[in-house]
Amino acid sequence: MKTLSLGVVMTIVLSASNASAGVEAEVEASVVVASRNDTRIPGDTGTKLSLVDDLSTSPAPAFRLRLGYRIADRHLITALYAPLQVNARGSVGRDVEFLGATYPAGTPLLAVYRFDSYRLTYRYSIFWRDGLDVAVGFTAKIRDAETSLYGVEARRKTNTGFVPLLNAHVAWRPGNGAFGGVLDIDALAAPQGRAEDVLLAATWAFHENLELRAGYRMVEGGADNDEVFSFAWLHYGVVGFRMSL
Template sequence: MISNLFKRHIFATFMCLNAGVASAAEPGWDLQLELGATFQQKNDVQIPNDNEGTKFALDEISGSGPWATARADINWNIDEKHGMRFVLSPFSYSESGSLDEPVRFAGEEYAPDERIKASYRFNSWRVGYRYNFMDREDWRLWVGGTLKIRDAEIKLSQQGVSSKDDDLGVVPLLYFAAEYQINPEWLVQADFDGLAGGPGRAFDISARIAYRPDDKWTVGLGYRGLEGGVDGDDVYNFAWFNTAFTSVAYRF
């Protein structure tokens, strides 16, 4: 009798562990929200990217932050292998400071040691496909591709003088994600969207420690790094942002 009870206990424990693991690949919808504090590590600009423009550090005007940011990730698990991703990631700031030297930007000239306003926008809207090529008790791995719609603008204003450069374009990215199950409730997650080549590059990478109390809710703490830019005929801009965030996810 004791032996039978022990076997039933082991079997029940095994089923619970596998239920928590299998739920990560079940068809359905996941909504994940991130709320974070974003710091600017660098933001170098030259527009136009020739002798008519001056290369300067936008972060010397605006400072390093932090700025409050939010991001939404929507995952549609079509089946246990195939899924779609939708990402809404807006970001912008407007700050005032001063320049150390004269700057020519987007057809206007700006004086040093005088108050100047810098506005920066980099909204990222994405749609992607992912394939779950490994689904074990402890590890789950995905690979796929992403189309990123880049909605960007840089603007300077000083004593009635103002100029800006904006850009709206589509960028293809490679996608990779991993999840390691420490135990039935705790896990480590990481994801990557990125590609380098031609005149520019874009990298978006994150890692988090997450707690999953049941098969519906997941909360986590993590870091996200965004780095990239373009060195083209008209525009030079490379930026690097770091975000510390908390996240909450719900499975429908």
């Protein structure tokens, strides 16, 4: 899926070079720290394991690529590729049951949490004036997730599925000046789980079509069912670059 997605991204980039004004591209780099990352697999019989409290999770690098096309100023369609992998190491003072395997207390463990996100978003600017853009829309998200545990045995649980989200966006540059801020939200909650992705960043438009940003991103959510219990709360320090063509 990663190879296919990268191929799609490259195709869009090459096509964009010949497109008319309205194409947007964003690149974001970040460092990710987890304050919660709990898993229990199977969800009803496994051992609850915290990759943050039971094991040691190191900060992880991450990046995002977003390509979009703006139509008649107010309509924007974007495609996002956002891979993520967080590793945790250590040992636990109790036996751990994970996917039918037993990891005895004190066994050195490596846990891998991977959550790759592919999203297609449409949003409409309900207010577009005097440096202020307020927009709402919806996002179709495909998650490609994996939780793996390595020790005396190796077990891996993958989960690929569709998640609908609501989108909100506020960008403000007072007086149409160079400096401003942006708030971007993808979120939705349901009885079986929830997903939240929130960015708050300062922006600097150092050229008519070029913008730098720096800020904080929060990703939180998970699912609780018989097959899997998994909830994570991740914090990103981000820097990004946006270009409009």
